[in-house]
Amino acid sequence: MTDAADLRRRTADLLAAHPPTRRPRPPLAEGPAGPHLWSGTDRLDFLGARFDAGLAWVHFPEGLGGLDAPRSLQAVVDAELAAAGAPDNDPGRIGIGLGMAAPTILRYGTEEQKKRFLRPLWTGEEVWCQLFSEPGAGSDLAALATRAVRDEDGDWIVDGQKVWTSSAHLARWAILVARTDPAVPKHRGLTYFVCDMTDPGVEVRPLRQITGEAEFNEVFLTGVRIPDAHRLGDVGDGWQVARTTLMNERVAIGGVRTPREGGMIGVAAAAWRDRPELRTHDLHQRLLTLWVEAEVARLTGERLRQQLSMGQPGPEGSGMKLAFARLAQQISGWDVEFRGEDGLTYDDWTLRRPDGVDFIGREAGYRYLRAKGNSIEGGTSEVLLNIVAERVLGLPPEPRTDKDVAWKDLPR
Amino acid sequence: MSPTTPAATPDLLYSEEEEALRAAVRALLADRADPATVLAAVESGRPHDPDLWRALTAGIGAAGLLVPEKLGGQGAGPREAAVVLEELGRAVAPAPYLTSAVLAVTALLGCDTGRPEVAGPLAALAEGRTVCALAVPLPTAPGGTGPATVRADAAGALTGRITSVADAAGAGLLLVPADGPDGPALYAVQAAADGVRSEPVTPLDLTRPLAHVVLDGAAGRPLARGEQARVAVERALRTGAGLLASEQLGLAEWCLTETVRYTRERTQFGRPIGSFQALKHRMAALWLDVASARAAARNAADALAGDTPDAPVAVALAQAYCAPVAVRAAEECIQLHGGIGMTWEHPAHLFLKRAKSDELALGTPGRHRAALAGLVDLAAP
Numbered sequence: 001m002t003d004a005a006d007l008r009r010r011t012a013d014l015l016a017a018h019p020p021t022r023r024p025r026p027p028l029a030e031g032p033a034g035p036h037l038w039s040g041t042d043r044l045d046f047l048g049a050r051f052d053a054g055l056a057w058v059h060f061p062e063g064l065g066g067l068d069a070p071r072s073l074q075a076v077v078d079a080e081l082a083a084a085g086a087p088d089n090d091p092g093r094i095g096i097g098l099g100m101a102a103p104t105i106l107r108y109g110t111e112e113q114k115k116r117f118l119r120p121l122w123t124g125e126e127v128w129c130q131l132f133s134e135p136g137a138g139s140d141l142a143a144l145a146t147r148a149v150r151d152e153d154g155d156w157i158v159d160g161q162k163v164w165t166s167s168a169h170l171a172r173w174a175i176l177v178a179r180t181d182p183a184v185p186k187h188r189g190l191t192y193f194v195c196d197m198t199d200p201g202v203e204v205r206p207l208r209q210i211t212g213e214a215e216f217n218e219v220f221l222t223g224v225r226i227p228d229a230h231r232l233g234d235v236g237d238g239w240q241v242a243r244t245t246l247m248n249e250r251v252a253i254g255g256v257r258t259p260r261e262g263g264m265i266g267v268a269a270a271a272w273r274d275r276p277e278l279r280t281h282d283l284h285q286r287l288l289t290l291w292v293e294a295e296v297a298r299l300t301g302e303r304l305r306q307q308l309s310m311g312q313p314g315p316e317g318s319g320m321k322l323a324f325a326r327l328a329q330q331i332s333g334w335d336v337e338f339r340g341e342d343g344l345t346y347d348d349w350t351l352r353r354p355d356g357v358d359f360i361g362r363e364a365g366y367r368y369l370r371a372k373g374n375s376i377e378g379g380t381s382e383v384l385l386n387i388v389a390e391r392v393l394g395l396p397p398e399p400r401t402d403k404d405v406a407w408k409d410l411p412r
Numbered sequence: 413m414s415p416t417t418p419a420a421t422p423d424l425l426y427s428e429e430e431e432a433l434r435a436a437v438r439a440l441l442a443d444r445a446d447p448a449t450v451l452a453a454v455e456s457g458r459p460h461d462p463d464l465w466r467a468l469t470a471g472i473g474a475a476g477l478l479v480p481e482k483l484g485g486q487g488a489g490p491r492e493a494a495v496v497l498e499e500l501g502r503a504v505a506p507a508p509y510l511t512s513a514v515l516a517v518t519a520l521l522g523c524d525t526g527r528p529e530v531a532g533p534l535a536a537l538a539e540g541r542t543v544c545a546l547a548v549p550l551p552t553a554p555g556g557t558g559p560a561t562v563r564a565d566a567a568g569a570l571t572g573r574i575t576s577v578a579d580a581a582g583a584g585l586l587l588v589p590a591d592g593p594d595g596p597a598l599y600a601v602q603a604a605a606d607g608v609r610s611e612p613v614t615p616l617d618l619t620r621p622l623a624h625v626v627l628d629g630a631a632g633r634p635l636a637r638g639e640q641a642r643v644a645v646e647r648a649l650r651t652g653a654g655l656l657a658s659e660q661l662g663l664a665e666w667c668l669t670e671t672v673r674y675t676r677e678r679t680q681f682g683r684p685i686g687s688f689q690a691l692k693h694r695m696a697a698l699w700l701d702v703a704s705a706r707a708a709a710r711n712a713a714d715a716l717a718g719d720t721p722d723a724p725v726a727v728a729l730a731q732a733y734c735a736p737v738a739v740r741a742a743e744e745c746i747q748l749h750g751g752i753g754m755t756w757e758h759p760a761h762l763f764l765k766r767a768k769s770d771e772l773a774l775g776t777p778g779r780h781r782a783a784l785a786g787l788v789d790l791a792a793p
Contacts (some may be wrong), residue, residue, distance in 0.1 A: 026717060093556040134753050260418070272791070276793075279791075279792075281793055283793075284785070288782075288784060288790065289732075289781065292784065296708045296733045297704065299424065299704075299708060300703060302421065305709065306423070313701075316703045319700040319703055322697075384696075385693040389693065390692070393695055394672070394694065395672060395686040395687065396683070396687035397687065
């Protein structure tokens with residue numbers, strides 16, 4: 001059985017065999033710091049060696065980046081490597097691959113698929129995106145209309161349109177759900193694939209959003225050929241596979257420990273301290289209420305982490321996203337109002353393609369607009385409330401009119 | 413400037429011992445304090461149920477949790493007392509636990525426990541042989557004690573009036589903050605002594621009796637003087653406010669659980685009413701509030717147990733958050749029960765009355781938010 005001491009020893013062995021070496025810091029004009037401090041070869045070599053040593057995600061099987069160790073022990077490895085100044089795999093940039101594609105491939109992939117996809121996914125050499133949502137199928141994901149039809153070679157020909165796809169313009173691979181049988185009820189006619197984003201017929205277009213940026217994409221699939229070897233799970237079993245992906249999406253929330261005032265409330269509190277001339281009694285009352293809610297949400301996340309580390313997964317996780325969405329919207333709204341004249345301006349409307357969402361580094365107006373997405377993306381607040389009500393509280397489900405109707409006969 | 417980030421990570425879970433204590437208290441309350449019994453008890457006009465109190469104190473030792481073993485108690489602490497309060501809140505039990513086992517005990521522990529006039533009452537309280545009330549108005553917030561309304565002369569005779577003292581009616585001993593000849597002091601007064609009168613008031617919360625205490629030359633024994641007396645009372649109020657959050661948590665939990673149970677069974681328009689999204693979303697939102705209140709209440713209990721520098725923040729945070737959650741849970745409970753929720757026969761009203769009264773007890777949410785403003789450097793305009 002692998003324990004913390006064993007992992008510390010293995011981590012030390014890795015560091016001894018692959019001492020992290022830094023390239024000298026480049027002149028400022030050459031670009032930002034961060035992972036780029038590492039020369040490409042050194043960094044990827046180190047990450048590959050870490051994967052091969054089973055220290056990438058210790059709870060994964062041996063040979064696939066892990067050691068079959070308890071998940072909670074990952075923190076031991078991460079702490080040792082961070083202390084040694086080792087490079088990380090830039091999880092912010094490859095979050096969809098790590099958080100969603102990898103656990104799904106691990107559970108449903110063939111041995112060949114696992115060997116082919118997991119290592120470059122973890123090192124970040126190959127970026128992943130997720131082709132799930134469609135213009136007509138967001139909250140009701142199982143209503144999706146993208147079609148996959150089998151040709152005489154046994155390959156699949158895919159046609160359809162996906163939307164809200166983060167990282168599609170960077171991605172080498174996508175996880176994709178498509179309809180393979182329109183004659184059965186909607187949940188039963190779906191199949192799950194891995195789609196090569198470099199294939200002909202895949203077209204990625206930036207989707208400009210309320211902030212002026214294009215953080216997401218629309219993806220048009222026209223006659224895209226996917227070999228049957230890139231199917232995950234059985235034909236018609238796509239909904240089951242997709243549920244694994246979606247559950248892992250929500251598990252990822254609340255994973256990071258933040259200090260008091262660590263999030264958006266810290267920006268608002270700092271503004272209050274810096275600008276005494278803008279203070280009013282009404283804004284003071286509302287700020288204190290928001291401060292209390294933000295701190296309690298932080299503690300609730302901490303409690304969830306403590307439950308998980310004790311092996312008692314609590315249902316609080318389903319609610320954390322609801323709380324964070326509401327708080328982000330209320331705090332960012334307060335923030336714009338507090339700043340008075342400055343609240344009337346915006347930092348930059350230029351169409352850009354950002355690497356991620358930067359709530360803290362941008363201005364109040366950006367935070368206010370971007371936070372509007374928090375109650376929509378990754379499951380709307382309304383859908384999450386239903387999930388809490390039905391799966392946590394055990395309340396009776398909504399009556400379903402579409403359950404036994406063939407997808408092709410549903411009104412659209 | 414640092415907004416007082418806590419040095420250590422709080423332990424927000426329950427230990428096995430705490431869960432065992434919870435099971436014992438819950439079993440006792442299920443047996444002796446079901447809603448019908450509580451309703452009958454409050455209508456009898458008795459300040460509290462002596463049998464229940466004896467079982468809780470002598471049987472389980474709950475009253476001595478905050479008292480060290482060498483002083484006759486259980487030598488546990490605020491985390492354990494918080495678990496008892498969660499269960500008492502879940503049952504709206506008419507037991508003077510918060511007042512006697514938390515407020516009075518903490519005040520006594522702030523005095524010189526080597527002296528027999530302090531150690532004696534502490535041991536009696538810990539064993540449940542007597543009930544004791546800290547004679548301050550129930551709405552007093554930590555840090556909010558104004559000038560004492562009672563004066564003591566050089567012989568220790570106390571004169572004055574203290575309004576709205578919780579559980580004074582059933583108490584054998586009163587702890588009275590007073591202005592003595594040498595400044596502030598804390599006195600012990602036998603409730604049955606000459607010159608002590610208790611004027612019961614009709615309380616909003618039927619399960620927590622209130623009385624004005626009138627002292628007219630009553631004999632008091634000094635327990636602490638000056639700064640020690642002030643700190644002892646302050647500490648009692650802070651501990652009380654922090655642990656009250658757990659009572660509010662338990663109360664809110666009962667309201668949510670009962671509402672979910674009822675709406676799953678009650679049918680209208682051909683469906684269980686709990687399947688209507690308008691109701692489901694309200695209960696799911698309430699669940700999130702209760703889950704969050706648990707983190708806030710546990711954080712306060714843990715900070716009090718560790719006596720950490722962050723305790724004042726943790727207590728103010730817990731009261732600012734948990735008090736409104738308990739009120740909302742009780743209000744939603746009544747609304748989602750429909751007509752039956754408005755009746756005397758259904759226990760929901762007992763919970764609403766306790767929740768609303770708890771919102772005022774030991775400082776309103778607004779008072780605690782104002783305290784936070786100072787504690788975390790968010791100055792008022």
